[in-house]
Amino acid sequence: MTPRPPIRAPRHDDRRRTYPALGARSDRTGTWWGDAWVRALEELALDPARLARGAAYAQAGHVDAITVTPGRITAYVHGSRPRPYRTELRLRTLPDPAWEQFLDTAARTPAHIAALLDKDLPHDLADEAELLPASGDLIPDCSCPDDGYPCKHAAALCYQTARLLDEDPFVLLLMRGRGEQEVLAALTRRNAARMAVERVPPRPQLPTVQARSALAPRTRPPLPPPFPTPARPGHPPAFPDVHGGPDPLSLDLLATEAALRAHTLLTTGQDPIAPLTTWQDAVRLAAAHPGSGLTSTTRALYTALARATDRTPTDLARAVAAWRQGGIEALSVLETPWDPPAGPFDRARPALSAAGFPGFRPSRNRLSTPTIQLRYGRDGLWYGYESDPDREDWWPRGAPDADPVGALTARLGA
Template sequence: MTAARAPRHDDRRRTFPALPPRPGAEGDFAASWWGNAWVESMEDTALDTARLRRGRAYAGGGHVDAITVTPGKVTAYVHGSRPRPYRTEIRLRTLDEAGWEDLLDSAAARPDHIAALLDKDMPHSLAEVAGLLPGPGDLTPDCSCPDDGYPCKHAAALCYQTARLLDEDPFVLFLMRGRGEQEVLADLTRRNAARSAVERTAAAPAMPTVAAGAALAARGLPALPPPFPVPAGPGQPPDFPQAPGAPDPLALDLLATEAAARAHAFLSTGIDPVAALTPWQDAVRLAAAHPGSGLTASTRALYRDLAAATDRTPMDLARAVAAWRQGGFAGLAVLETPWDPPAGPFDRARPALIAADFPHFRPWRNHLSTDTLQLRFGQDGLWYGYESDRGREDWWPRGTPDTDPVGALTALLGR
């Protein structure tokens, strides 16, 4: 007799248990902006608002059974006035290959997008790429009931309950458009790994050699060679394999990289670059040394453990890492410490930006801001670029610091 096989996980088919009733809900049915955008795409094309009200009441009253989501389709049984429930579904278009390429390239290019998705949040700018959220007329309802309304109350109820699923997990929206969560994360990991490989590739220093015959010849030992010169940079550790019972490869890589960097600093300067850092600054430095952190289970665990050890959240750490990669210790100080700069370069910045035909910026301490762009003046005399989605006040470091505010803004905008 053969042993029973374990059930195979299907990343492109997810079934969610029936959601508990939520009677008496007023205002927006969903809690997230993307959940309400899903509802609006149906409401904007509905032909009968009375059916929408009945569907909303059905959803709030728990009439919708378990919901199954597959690419291009959301299906559930909805209980109506008859004993037998109706089979109801909502169909929508899946993304083609070009659409997925645009969407994944956009997500991989910005660490704040990846951090937001892992925190179950959907950035506005990412949702706009390739039409991830449905627009008016994109949702096609269908139901086994005799009502020919568009939509019927059963399809409306399914749409409202689906919005609650999207509140809890925006990756459900990716599945509706054609790809499951694990498939999306694996693709993002591959794209990030390719970028990281380019960043971390370095030529190995040439090592002097001695011929074997000369070394074994019967003669006196030669004088010791002079000490090797200090290499231009620390070496890269080997690839550590994943093996049962062995230490975590990511932890080994982290320790080896850290030891090489500190040893190189001692050889070059005689100073330990880590000794003066606080635990939080050191945690940011360690996370910033690993460009792929936050994608795989191992690297997500690194962010989680470092954040927990310093009483911060993984999102706090991701933002601080972006600041460290932008400007090191000075970049982190610009992120975390507003200050009042003296008159001079800061006061000349706004006229210079206006003369360069950039928008008018609002000053606050060492910040100059518009709705989506921000420049911060650091105590090192450099201008640092920041960006946020409109109306979010969720600023993320971007671009290259510059002594000229116009140059920093040009780098931020990619001109």
């Protein structure tokens, strides 16, 4: 037999209170805040006769149980028909800054806390937070057909609410947005913090030092030796993928780059990125992350870097191929033709013909066939390129070599 789950006690809701019907009563023992509540009703009313009938309804006990939540008071009010009407009063709640000011003001004065615990509401505390309704703050609503403002049922509910306020000012605080236990807990925390500050002992007097002693020459101890440089850069942490937050892959890229740059500075004293232009640094980033393959992440990285440098993704991909071929020198060979002096460049064509590769045409620092090209760099190395026939769409291939035949062989091997 399956055991039955235990019955849990209903959860107390500090921001919803239901008060039983107050019953018939010929008069009320008014408090100053209850009277202020009634005055707000009377300033709202357009018809004094309806107010008088509402007061009579309240005295006769026509108002059922009253439910109070932040900004709203509801009850069923019996009228001339058998079925009662659902009546409601709406009141603006206080914003959080106004509540903070109210709580700070109450906590500063122990008499205020004592008054609230004694079900009393000090004048200055209520005025500080504007707890009591002003003209236009109360908005009545009723299911009856009477279009009075307010109708007699809403007026009766308002008069009975004044009786609740007379007995407990925390009803007014609940109407404005905070429950009794919530307010008392906040006051307790503030009072405890204030008392803790008051108990802090005074700071001791600082010892004095003679000026002669302070200005006397002295030998400073040597600095401790620096920490050893780690053998390799550290790895960044795993960044969470939070909705609306930064892209974790971008954060990982930035953290990895920062670690590599810092490690190079520590080990060599040189900043590897400082001499680079924005375009060269973008090519370096794209060539290093990721190392190979055209995944969706690679395409997104290429697109972002190309847009930031006003280039196309194809331009960036070609530059990345050059960077992987030989770094910044290979990128310069890709982008900048030049006129080499007489010497190694002039000896390249005969060497190629002797190795069985005739037909290369010279143009500045380049030797070309319809599909193969060798470019001579300022660093004295030859860089291989390849294109489809009649396309003139040259892409770096192979590894650079000081010998043109070696560079061509590396390209063919690639």
